[in-house]
Amino acid sequence: EVQLVESGGGLVQPGGSLRVSCVASGFRFNTYWMHWVRQAPGKGLVWVSRIDSDGSRTTYADSVKGRFSISRDNSKNTLYLQMSTLRAEDTAVYYCVRAAADGSNFPFDYWGQGTLVSVSS
Amino acid sequence: YVLTQPPSVSVAPGKTATITCGGNNIGTQSVHWYQQKPGQAPVLVIYYDGDRPSGIPERFSGSNSGNTATLTITRVEAGDEADYYCQVWDRRSDHYVFGTGTKVTVL
Numbered sequence: 545e546v547q548l549v550e551s552g553g554g555l556v557q558p559g560g561s562l563r564v565s566c567v568a569s570g571f572r573f574n575t576y577w578m579h580w581v582r583q584a585p586g587k588g589l590v591w592v593s594r595i596d597s598d599g600s601r602t603t604y605a606d607s608v609k610g611r612f613s614i615s616r617d618n619s620k621n622t623l624y625l626q627m628s629t630l631r632a633e634d635t636a637v638y639y640c641v642r643a644a645a646d647g648s649n650f651p652f653d654y655w656g657q658g659t660l661v662s663v664s665s
Numbered sequence: 666y667v668l669t670q671p672p673s674v675s676v677a678p679g680k681t682a683t684i685t686c687g688g689n690n691i692g693t694q695s696v697h698w699y700q701q702k703p704g705q706a707p708v709l710v711i712y713y714d715g716d717r718p719s720g721i722p723e724r725f726s727g728s729n730s731g732n733t734a735t736l737t738i739t740r741v742e743a744g745d746e747a748d749y750y751c752q753v754w755d756r757r758s759d760h761y762v763f764g765t766g767t768k769v770t771v772l
Contacts, residue, residue, distance in 0.1 A: 589750050591761035603759055649754045651697040651712040
């Protein structure tokens, strides 16, 4: 059974940093592209970032580029999102998401339950 | 790239719900649809315009042409009440775009 379990969310002050993690199980983690998608309270889904299967290529939404960094440790089946210079508008549930296959144009077939990041003073 | 959905759709049990997703020449792109129930993570219900993942009822179908993609739910049940999002990969920006979301209410 495919499982994605996020952790590391919490309350952080504006301008602060936080790293969220996602532990994957039930599939060959090192063969799938992975994404982070976020959802602000009461709002819609917004794609944040993508990383390819070996971690060599990353892509970011314009709203987080230069502030967020996606990475993975395939030996630990873990995906990370390092967030810095956080703003109030970064407050959201952050979902770890698997792409259905190794490539750009594949649907998001498995989602974690999400971890809430709140940015407030 | 912007994907526009109606904010809400209301449907009686047993009837058909139609959810649209508008985008410039969206018919040239592959559209995926997700269902999100309150307090839960999204679930993929339609991929590549009209394919269904295993476990998704045949009542869910999709189509895509011109400037509009459509998710259709036939014989609607109370359990179909949820938010629905369309999504595409924008090859020009290499970014992923979600629609604005549609809340389906079963009367």
